[in-house]
Amino acid sequence: MVQSILDAISLGGLYSLAALGLGLVFGVMRLVNFAHAELITIAAYTLVLTAQFPLAISLIFTVLVTVFVALLMEFSIYRRLRGVNPAIMLIASFGLSTVLQRVYELMFGALPRSAVVAPFLRGDFKIAGLSITISSVITIVLTITILLAMGYLVEKTSLGLQLRAASADFKTARLLGVRSNRLISAAFGLSGVLAACVALILVIQNPQISPYYGLNITILSLVGIVIGGIASLRGAALGGFIVGVVLSSLNTLLGNGRVYAYSWLFILVLVILLVRPGGLLSKGTELERV
Amino acid sequence: MKHGGVTKFSIQNLLGPIVILILLTHFVGGASTSLQLITQFALCLFVMVLALQVFVGNSGVLSFGHGAFALIGSYTSAILTAPVNIKDNALAMNQLWEPLVSPQVNVYVSLVISAVVGGLVAGITGSLLMRLNGLAAGIATFALLGVAYNVFFNNKKIGPGSQALPGVPWITNTWILLLLAAFTLIVVYFINISWIGRTLRATREDAMAAPALGISIFKVRLIAFTISGAIAGLAGGMYSHVAGTFQVQDYYLEFTFVTLSMLIVGGSASIWGALVGTFIITAVGQVLLMMEQDIPVFGIQVQIPLGSRAVIIALTFIVMLLWRSSGVTNGKEFRIPKLKRIS
Amino acid sequence: MALLEVTNLVAGYGKVEVISGVSFTLEQGKSIGIVGPNGVGKSTLLQAIAGGIAPKSGSIIFDGKNIGGKKPEDIVRLGLSLVPEGRQIFSGLSVKENLALGLTGRRNKKGANEAIAKMRELFPVLSTHENHQAGMLSGGQQQQLAIARALISEPKVLLLDEPSLGLAPTVITDVFERLQEIIGMGTAVVIVEQRANLVTSFAEKTIVIRDGRVQATLTPADAANSESLQRSYFGAGE
Numbered sequence: 001m002v003q004s005i006l007d008a009i010s011l012g013g014l015y016s017l018a019a020l021g022l023g024l025v026f027g028v029m030r031l032v033n034f035a036h037a038e039l040i041t042i043a044a045y046t047l048v049l050t051a052q053f054p055l056a057i058s059l060i061f062t063v064l065v066t067v068f069v070a071l072l073m074e075f076s077i078y079r080r081l082r083g084v085n086p087a088i089m090l091i092a093s094f095g096l097s098t099v100l101q102r103v104y105e106l107m108f109g110a111l112p113r114s115a116v117v118a119p120f121l122r123g124d125f126k127i128a129g130l131s132i133t134i135s136s137v138i139t140i141v142l143t144i145t146i147l148l149a150m151g152y153l154v155e156k157t158s159l160g161l162q163l164r165a166a167s168a169d170f171k172t173a174r175l176l177g178v179r180s181n182r183l184i185s186a187a188f189g190l191s192g193v194l195a196a197c198v199a200l201i202l203v204i205q206n207p208q209i210s211p212y213y214g215l216n217i218t219i220l221s222l223v224g225i226v227i228g229g230i231a232s233l234r235g236a237a238l239g240g241f242i243v244g245v246v247l248s249s250l251n252t253l254l255g256n257g258r259v260y261a262y263s264w265l266f267i268l269v270l271v272i273l274l275v276r277p278g279g280l281l282s283k284g285t286e287l288e289r290v
Numbered sequence: 291m292k293h294g295g296v297t298k299f300s301i302q303n304l305l306g307p308i309v310i311l312i313l314l315t316h317f318v319g320g321a322s323t324s325l326q327l328i329t330q331f332a333l334c335l336f337v338m339v340l341a342l343q344v345f346v347g348n349s350g351v352l353s354f355g356h357g358a359f360a361l362i363g364s365y366t367s368a369i370l371t372a373p374v375n376i377k378d379n380a381l382a383m384n385q386l387w388e389p390l391v392s393p394q395v396n397v398y399v400s401l402v403i404s405a406v407v408g409g410l411v412a413g414i415t416g417s418l419l420m421r422l423n424g425l426a427a428g429i430a431t432f433a434l435l436g437v438a439y440n441v442f443f444n445n446k447k448i449g450p451g452s453q454a455l456p457g458v459p460w461i462t463n464t465w466i467l468l469l470l471a472a473f474t475l476i477v478v479y480f481i482n483i484s485w486i487g488r489t490l491r492a493t494r495e496d497a498m499a500a501p502a503l504g505i506s507i508f509k510v511r512l513i514a515f516t517i518s519g520a521i522a523g524l525a526g527g528m529y530s531h532v533a534g535t536f537q538v539q540d541y542y543l544e545f546t547f548v549t550l551s552m553l554i555v556g557g558s559a560s561i562w563g564a565l566v567g568t569f570i571i572t573a574v575g576q577v578l579l580m581m582e583q584d585i586p587v588f589g590i591q592v593q594i595p596l597g598s599r600a601v602i603i604a605l606t607f608i609v610m611l612l613w614r615s616s617g618v619t620n621g622k623e624f625r626i627p628k629l630k631r632i633s
Numbered sequence: 634m635a636l637l638e639v640t641n642l643v644a645g646y647g648k649v650e651v652i653s654g655v656s657f658t659l660e661q662g663k664s665i666g667i668v669g670p671n672g673v674g675k676s677t678l679l680q681a682i683a684g685g686i687a688p689k690s691g692s693i694i695f696d697g698k699n700i701g702g703k704k705p706e707d708i709v710r711l712g713l714s715l716v717p718e719g720r721q722i723f724s725g726l727s728v729k730e731n732l733a734l735g736l737t738g739r740r741n742k743k744g745a746n747e748a749i750a751k752m753r754e755l756f757p758v759l760s761t762h763e764n765h766q767a768g769m770l771s772g773g774q775q776q777q778l779a780i781a782r783a784l785i786s787e788p789k790v791l792l793l794d795e796p797s798l799g800l801a802p803t804v805i806t807d808v809f810e811r812l813q814e815i816i817g818m819g820t821a822v823v824i825v826e827q828r829a830n831l832v833t834s835f836a837e838k839t840i841v842i843r844d845g846r847v848q849a850t851l852t853p854a855d856a857a858n859s860e861s862l863q864r865s866y867f868g869a870g871e
Contacts, residue, residue, distance in 0.1 A: 032425065080612050086425060088615045089353040091554060094547050095611070096602040106597050158733070165723050165734050172721040174705040175683060175714070175736025177786060219436070226429040255467055257445040266433035266440075277426050290416075 004252045006136040013143030014201050014242030018221035019240025020150060021194035023233050027167030028187045030086045032222060035073060037115050038100035039192055040214030042069050043199030045108055048209050058117075063196045070192030074185055082184075097215075104211040107278040112208040123233065139201050146197050147237065154233055159186060167231065220265075224241035227272045230278030238281060242268075297488050304479050306624030307565045308472050312500045314569065315468045323366055326464060326575055329530075334529040335465040336568040340471075340478045340561065345514045346550075347558035347621075348487050350494035354546050355419070355431030356522045358438035359412055359493075361541035362406035363523030364440065364530040365449050368458040369393075369402065370400040371531075376457040385446040397459055401470070401527045409516050416515035421510050426447015442538045453573035454537040456478075461531040470528060474521055481517060490514055491559075551607045557617025562624040567617065571603065578602055634697070636661045636821055637713070637790050642691035642701075644674070644681035648755065649653035651677040653845035657789065664812075664822040666832035666839030672844050675825040676718050682823075683821055684708040684716035697790065707787075709738035709857050718795050718825075720779040724768025728759055731767050731778055735785030752781040755811065773804035773821075777811065784815065791815065792823045797831065809835055841865045 007072070018040070025033045045065040050058040055245050078097060124133045134220045154160035162183055165173040174180055198217065228239020246268060250261040276282065319329030331474050338360060346353050369377070370393050395403070419430050443452050461467060480482075481487055490508045517549050548571065556567020581586050586592040594602070614620070635658035639819060645651040652672035652694070659665050679742050680687045684705035693701040700708050705715075732752060736745050747768055753760040756777045762770060767778060776796055796812070797805045816822055826832035833839045834856035841849040849865035856862065 001318065005607055077608060077612070081615075084615055085350075087428065088554070088611060090352065090425075090428065091550055092608055092611045095551065095604045095607045098544070098547055099601055099608070100602070102597065102601040106595065106601070124495060134809050158737075161726075161730055161733060162737060164726060164730075168725055169721060171685065172717060172723070173734070173737075175685065175709060175717060175721075176734050176782065177706050177709040178734070179706045180704070219432070223429060223433060225338075230425065238503060262440040263437045267434045269433050270418065270430055273430050275425050277422050 002130050003132055003136070003246075006132060006140065008206070008245045008248035008252075010136045010139035010143065011145070011248040012241040013140060015193055015217065015221050015224055015244030015247075016199060016240035017146060017201075018198045018217050019224040019228065019236045019243075020147075020233060021191035021198070022218070022221055023225050023236025024163065024187045024191050024194075026069055026225065026230055026236075027163060027233065028170065028184050029078065029082060029089075030098060031078060031081075031089045031093060032086070033078075033191070034090065034222070035097040035100060035230060036191060036195060036221075037212075037218035038097055038104070039070055039073075039195035040199050040202070040217065041100075041104060041209070041211065042066055043196040044203050044209045045104065045113065046212050047199060047203045047208060048115045050112050055118055056284050059196075059200065062199070063193055066196040066199070067189050067192035072186045072196070074188040074211065078188075079181075080186075086109075100159035101215075102191040103212045107208075108211070110211065112210045114209065116205045117200075117203045117207055118251050129211075134219075135204050138204065142197070142201060146194070148199050150194075150233075150237075153190075159183075163187060220244075223266070223269050225279075228268055229281035231278070232281055234282035235279050239279065242280075297342060297483055300623070301482055302626055303562070303623035304476065306626065307475060310624075311468065311472060311475070315464060319464050321530065324563045327629070328572065329398030330461075330464055330532045331529070332568060332572045333464070333531055334525055335549060335552065336471050336565065337474050337528060337567050337571065338522060338549050339527035339556075340474050341518045341525055341566045342549060342553045343558060343561060343564045343618040344478045344481055344487075344521065344582065345511075345518035347376030347560070347563070348490035348494070348514060349511055350484065351423070351511070352550075353426040353431040353518075354428065355415070355434035356518065356549070357541045358435045359408040359519040359522035360526030360529070360545070361538065362411055362436050363441060363526030364536055364541065365455075365526075366407045366523070367397075367400040367404040368455055368530040368536070369449065369458050370395040371397055372401060372455065373455050375405045386449075387447040396624075397461060397531060401524060401531075405520045405524040411519030412519020412522070413512070416512045416519070420511040420515055432601040435542070439538060439542050441548045452536070453528075453539065454535050456535045458530050458534050458536070460534050461528070466531070467528060468526070474524065475561055477517075478521070478564075478627075481514070482561065486510055486513055503564050547604075551604075554615075554617055555607060555610050557619035557621040559616070559621030560619055562620040563617050563621060566619050570618065571607075574606060575603055579623055581602060635694075636696060637657060637823075637859050638692075638694040639682065640692045640694070642678065642681060642693065643689040644677050644686060644691075645689065646686065647675070651845060652681065652842075654691065654814050655840075655842065655845070655847055656691075657840055657847065659770035659823060660741070661821055662816060662819045664816050664824065664836040666841060667823065667825045668829040668832060668839055668851075669842035669848075671827070674844060674845055678792050678842070679715055679717075679823070679825055680826070683713065683792055685715070685717075707852070709786055709788070710740050712740065712787070712789040714738065714783035714786055714790070715792040716779045716783045716794060716796065719798065720775050722767045722770075722775050722778050723783070724766065726767055727764055727843065728767050728778060729763040731782050732759070732763075732785060735782040738786035741787075748785050748787060752785060755784075755814065756781050771816070772799050773807065776800060776804075776808055780808070780811065780815075782788075784820070788820060790823065792825075794825045795827060796824065797826060797860075799827055805831070829862055833862065861866045 022033060022036050025031055045060050046062040046065045047058060050061050073096060081092055121134050121138050124131050154163060162173065162178045166178055166183055167197055220243050224239035224243035225236040229235025247261055247265055251258045254261055315329055315630030319326045342356055370389055374392060377386055415434055419427060422430050442449055449455060493507045552567040552571045553564060555570055577587050581592050581594045582596050582599050584593045639661040640656045642655045643650060643653050644749055655678060669675055680686045682693055684690060684703050687702045692699055695711060695713055700711060732749055758774055759781055796808055812822060821853060824832050824836060833851050834853050838853040840847045841851065851865060
């Protein structure tokens with residue numbers, strides 16, 4: 001029971017990190033970046049392929065690679081699509097996602113690559129007679145740390161203020177001097193950092209990396225940001241968290257029916273959207289306008 | 291997804307694509323056995339793209355859910371026609387729900403049923419989904435695809451689960467497929483020029499204007515979504531009879547992406563765009579496939595690395611979007627090109 | 634040399650030309666009004682100057698540099714700020730945060746605190762509400778916030794798009810008194826207004842735009858003469 005609750009919280013935290021990455025980019029350019037999945041995937045590949053090095057070095061390298069890919073996406077494609085109908089941008093990101101999956105397949109092969117990353121984080125320990133996996137605790141600690149750091153960045157720094165302002169009204173933000181290119185690049189860079197964090201946590205639990213590794217969590221987080229309220233980062237984080245917790249709980253509660261967990265989750269999403277089309281945290285109809 | 295869209299009947303707008311469809315089917319489909327098969331698949335995909343065109347192209351609301359209708363159409367037609375012994379014994383099918391085992395329906399009747407089922411499912415789900423707008427609608431249709439995939443992948447009472455369903459009777463006559471595609475094209479054309487098409491396009495341009503004119507966006511979108519779901523169901527049914535076997539994955543993300551990119555590359559606002567897009571993506575894919583296998587294309591032999599085909603197709607699509615997001619046809623209907631007089 | 638010199642400016646959206654050849658000049662510490670019927674492109678003109686849209690042709694020389702076609706974020710750094718139509722404050726952010734955003738456009742990163750302190754002095758109502766959400770302020774307070782936010786970058790020229798829009802008459806007087814103070818401090822001001830009377834009597838000169846062009850130039854003396862004002866506003870014979 002305790003383990004189930006921990007699992008639910010850690011999955012929720014993980015999904016809220018992925019959702020934040022999507023939400024940051026959505027905020028500044030109204031782009032639902034489907035290819036965020038491939039940022040998580042490349043981070044996971046990098047972690048596994050550099051597993052022979054000390055964890056710190058491997059981590060730094062992973063963050064660098066992921067941020068580079070994120071910036072490359074923005075620079076080569078999304079920059080040219082700014083201001084285009086969000087539906088077109090979504091489709092373009094869908095296409096980019098396919099491109100990268102195939103590129104990974106050509107680079108790393110279609111079969112999963114694996115290595116043991118951070119072996120000391122595996123296994124479980126006992127506390128008050130209860131057996132608890134180390135990874136779930138680590139996940140929760142890591143997630144809370146990253147969420148707090150993100151919270152500080154968004155709420156307390158000048159970059160965060162600019163991100164919030166640009167999410168609300170980019171045009172006016174620019175009139176006040178917010179540099180559009182830099183801010184959007186920063187948002188992509190940050191989403192890359194978050195993708196690397198997500199990948200680290202995922203890889204500790206499952207080090208079998210295939211070209212589609214990041215797809216599942218991204219689709220679910222995408223659903224999360226929509227139900228949370230896509231216009232705000234808090235909404236995104238909350239939505240991601242809810243999706244993670246619900247999915248984890250469904251897996252526990254449904255027993256043999258757990259194969260249908262996704263269906264129940266998606267149905268829940270539909271219900272939430274019908275009741276609150278703008279998401280749980282929305283005040284108006286931000287989503288409707290998009 | 292901008293502009294375009296015709297409101298007045300024009301014989302060349304309608305006949306142009308039909309004539310070209312017939313010519314392509316005749317000359318390309320008749321060239322070799324392998325090209326015949328490719329043409330057959332392309333005709334199924336064209337019907338699917340028309341399904342997307344009538345809803346997405348007119349309303350501007352993105353739908354990822356049409357794969358679900360095609361999937362359901364495919365299963366409907368396949369289960370109704372596959373031989374009893376296959377349904378009874380093969381693979382995981384022995385868990386199939388009893389009432390589904392015995393039915394044996396004529397292939398063409400089953401196609402009609404798959405369209406009806408596709409339309410029904412679209413109508414029921416649409417009565418909820420069409421209350422949403424913009425991105426929420428897009429994501430919600432994605433959820434629909436997710437549910438359909440999840441259910442069919444795991445439920446062995448209604449299908450073979452994650453395995454392939456073999457033994458679906460073939461439709462080998464390309465002209466029958468052509469007839470179905472041309473029929474769909476005509477239906478879609480008349481919907482596009484009717485009040486349904488006009489109103490949908492009006493709501494796309496200005497979501498505020500329609501209610502002011504006393505039009506219920508919900509109602510007109512629901513009608514289009516239902517028709518579009520029926521066409522997608524038909525496309526799925528056709529596909530299953532051309533392939534002879536299929537599995538759930540065939541209608542998931544890649545299918546969704548390929549058909550949507552066909553629509554957008556051609557130009558989502560017209561049936562002519564749907565035809566051009568289906569042709570371009572199919573042709574590019576085929577040429578690249580031949581290059582991958584080191585087969586000469588029109589006498590020229592270029593080899594590309596195995597697996598690079600999908601990369602190039604998707605890249606072409608992105609470049610297309612960057613260059614012209616309203617598609618090759620710019621959303622215009624077919625017109626006979628005016629010849630310039632020399633003197 | 635004039636601080637701002639707009640020559641034969643042509644601007645619009647897409648293929649539509651809204652402004653077709655407007656010229657005017659503005660000296661340091663002076664004010665100019667822009668009036669004209671609804672939809673003649675007064676806002677388009679300001680957007681083109683501030684970089685919100687790219688001009689189709691013509692030149693905008695500001696402080697000796699051609700700023701036509703530059704990005705808005707670069708133009709504000711050169712010292713030209715726009716208070717957009719409808720104020721466009723960030724209603725979800727606090728008053729303090731709205732003001733802090735104004736700092737983004739400062740050329741000189743030093744003196745930020747002084748600049749904010751100065752705005753508090755000029756608009757005392759903002760410091761009383763500094764931790765409130767900007768959306769909770771009254772219309773007049775929001776207008777003051779929008780002006781203060783634009784002034785924090787210490788612009789040489791302040792462009793205002795319909796500052797009186799939606800405000801009660803007493804509040805309008807209040808806002809224009811503040812504007813007078815701002816001009817007194819050496820900032821040049823361009824005011825686009827529907828209320829021709831108000832701005833004609835306020836600004837040193839006022840240009841009337843109709844059919845995308847400057848039709849007349851008025852002085853405060855014309856404000857008293859409502860007949861000449863009307864004639865230039867709507868064109869002769871109407």
